[in-house]
Amino acid sequence: MRQPATTARATTSGAPGNVADVRKANLARVLSVIAAAGEDERLSRADIAQLSQLTKASVSSLVTDLLAAGLVTEIGVHRDGERGRPSVGLVLNPARCVLGMEINVDYIAAGLVDLSGKLLAHEVLPRANHSSTASEVLAALGELSQRLQAAAQAQGLMILGGGLAVPGLVNEEHFTVLQAPNLGWVQQELDVAALLPEPKTRFRLFNEANASALAQQQLMDAQENDFLFVSGEVGIGGGLIIDAELFVGPQGHAGELGHVVIAPDGKTCSCGGRGCLETVAGQEAILAAANLGAGVDSAPRQERISQLYQALEAGEEPALSAVSEAGKSLGIAVASALRLYNVSTVVFGGHFAALEQWMRPAMEASLQVHAPSIAGQARLLCSTLGQTGALVGAARSVVGDLLEAPYQLVD
Amino acid sequence: MRQPATTARATTSGAPGNVADVRKANLARVLSVIAAAGEDERLSRADIAQLSQLTKASVSSLVTDLLAAGLVTEIGVHRDGERGRPSVGLVLNPARCVLGMEINVDYIAAGLVDLSGKLLAHEVLPRANHSSTASEVLAALGELSQRLQAAAQAQGLMILGGGLAVPGLVNEEHFTVLQAPNLGWVQQELDVAALLPEPKTRFRLFNEANASALAQQQLMDAQENDFLFVSGEVGIGGGLIIDAELFVGPQGHAGELGHVVIAPDGKTCSCGGRGCLETVAGQEAILAAANLGAGVDSAPRQERISQLYQALEAGEEPALSAVSEAGKSLGIAVASALRLYNVSTVVFGGHFAALEQWMRPAMEASLQVHAPSIAGQARLLCSTLGQTGALVGAARSVVGDLLEAPYQLVD
DNA sequence: CCATATAGTTCAGGACATAAACTAAATGGT
C-alpha cells in the first residue's frame, strides 16, 4: 500500500540499511556543516562536532576521510589571543571545481565553479545557435569546455563534474533534449563525453530556468527556502524551489509557466494551445505588440529589443501598452501558480527583470485583482543574475550532489 | 549554502546519525515490505529477507521487535504439499487501528481503519454544520468518536492515532483551521484531545481534498505514483500526489485548484479575486447558472442539486450549458495545473465525478484547445470514492506515518 | 615555569548488520 519508506530509500537507493550507511550520512553531514559555514569561518573539528551533534572522535575520523578524498583542506591556524591549543581550520577544498555550461539562443557559455559555489572563471561566447545544427553548437561548446579545462589545469584545479543548462525540456537520465523550440531542437541526444574530462564523476543536464532558479537560491535570504523563479527569455520558463530543493515533478518539467492559460480566447501559441502566457508575455509577443515583430525583413531580435527599450524610455506607445499587457498576463499566471504551489515569493529573471519598471505596476495590479488574499503577502522580486546565472546554477547543483554523496569520493 | 543533506535529515530529524538509526530505518523497511504484500500473502521471515535485501538473521531480529510492539502478528502455518520446515506468516496486526474523521458541510463522519488501510467500521451523520457553531460541531464529532472508540474496544481493537479531514485550509502544526468558508469557520482552534483516547500516539489534521487524494491513491494502479485529485464540493479543492507522497507545499495548501484564474474578466469570487475556477464550476456557481441559485427563499442545496440532475437527465437548458461551461473552465484550469505540476493523471471527485457524463466532453475539448500537446497523454479519471473517502484517506495517512516510524512503538 | 584552557586523538565498549554454521520441522522415497 505504500512505497518503501522514505527513510529506507534515503540510505542508498534501495540498498539494505547497514552500519556503513551511517558513515555515508555522517560524511555528508560534516561536509554540509562545513559548507554552510562559508569559506571565511574556518571551522575547527571541535566546532563541527558541536554543530553536527556528533562527537569529537567521530568528527575527527570523518574529517580524515574527507581530507583524503580531497573535498576538504586544512587551513592555517587562526590565533587571536585565546588560550588553549590552536584549532585547525577546515574549508572546502578550493582546488576542486565543477564545470558549468549553458547553451542559449544567442550565446554559449561555460565557467568553473568551486565547491563553495563561487564562479572562478567563465567565458561567454555570442553565437547564433538557432541558425546552426545541434552538433555544430555542441562542437563549439566542446571547444569552449576544452579552454576552461585548460584554464583549470593551469590553476591546479581538479574538475569533479559538470552541468549543462539548455533552454528547453530535458531528460536528465538519457541526456537528451526533448524540446528546445527556440534552438530549433526537437529530439536531440547530447554527447556528454565530449564535454567533460575523463573520468567524469558526474554530469547533469538542466532546463535553463531550473538552473537559474538554483543560482538564484544562493542570492536569497537563508530562510527563503521556497520560491518560484520565472525566466523571461524567448520562451517563458520557470523553476520551483521547495524546501530549498528544486521541484521538477514526475517527468522533470514542472514549473513551466509559459503555457499557463491566461486568456481562454487568446491567440494560438507555438505549443498549439490557445491563450498561453507566452502568447502575450514572450519576447516575440511583446515585440509584436510593440510593432517590432519578426517579419520577412525584420531586424535581428537583439536589435528589435534595443528598439523596444528606446521606445519605452521615450514613453512611446504601443511599446508601453505591450509591456503593460504582458505584465497583466504575467500577474494572472503568477496568481494561479502561487495558489497551486502555495509559494509566496516569486523572482523574475531575464527580460522580466529588465522590464521591471514598465511591467511591475500592471503585474501587481493584476495580481491584486485576481488573488487579493495572497497579493499582500506575496514577495515579488527581480533577479540580478547575469548571463552566467544558468551555468552557475547548473554547476552549483552538481556541487550540491557531490557534497551530499561524499562517500563516492572516499575510497 | 545548503540545507543539511536530505540523507542526514532522514535519519531522525537532526539527531546524530548513529548505529541505532540503522535499526529504525530497517524496522520501517521490514514493515513496509509486510504492508506492501497485503494481508493475504502472509510473508515468511525468509520472504521478507529476500524482498528487503536484509539477511534472514536481521529480519528475524527486527520481526521480534515488531511483534513485541504489536504492529505485526504471526499467523497460522501455511502448508500445501511443499517440502521443508513450514513458514510462519507475518501480517500487520489486525487488532490495531486508527480513527479517521471528517467534518463536511452537510455531515460529520468517523471510522476505524486498520493498518492495512481497510475500513473496519464507520458512521456518517448528516448534520447542517454551517448553521451551528464550531464548538457544537466538534462536540457532535466528539460524541461520534466516542461511539467508534467503544466499538473498537468491543472488538478488541487498539486505537493508535487519528486523523481529521475538514473542507478548508488547515495548519497541521497548531491544529487550527485557518479558513473553511463553507463551514463558516474563519480561524478555529480544534480541541484535539477531546476527539481521541489517551494516550494519543498521533493526530493529524487534513484538508478534505488532500485526504481524499490519499484515499484515492489506494484505488490507483500501483505504478500511478503521481496524480492530481480534484474535489468538487461546495468549494473546489485539490490534492496532489507526487512520487506516492502528498505534496502540500511550503504552507501546506498546495493543490488548491478552485482559485486558478480561468477567465480574467470573469465574476468576482468569494476569495475576492476575479475569474476563479470556483466562480464557474463550484456547486453554487453551477446551480446559479442553471437557474437554481441560492436566493432569499430558495430550497436547500441538496434539493436544488437534485433538481439539477433531473434537468440534466431531461436534457434541459440551462442546466446542460451550465455544466458544460463548468467543464470548459475545469479543462482550462486542469491544463494549467498539469503544465505547472508536470503530472499527467487527474482524478475528479465529488460532484465532478457525478456530473461526468455531462461535463467530460466540454472538459476534454477545452483541454484539447488549450494544451493539445499534453491532452493526448493525459489520463482523466473519475473517482469512485464515496462519502468515507476523506476519513479513510486521513486515517490511512496516519497509518502510513506509524508504519514509517515503528521505532516509536518499539520500546 | 606551571596552572589553565582548548583542540584533537586514542581506546574500550556497545549496537548493528552480516555470513556461515546450526537447529527445527516438514516431505518423499525406499
Next chain:
DNA sequence: ACCATTTAGTTTATGTCCTGAACTATATGG
C-alpha cells in the same frame, strides 16, 4: 520405519561505526 532432502528460522563470530572517557598536544598568562 528410516533417512536424505528441503526450506525456515536461530545462533555465533566478525567487522564497522559511533560514543564517552581518558589522554596527548599546544597554546596563554601570571
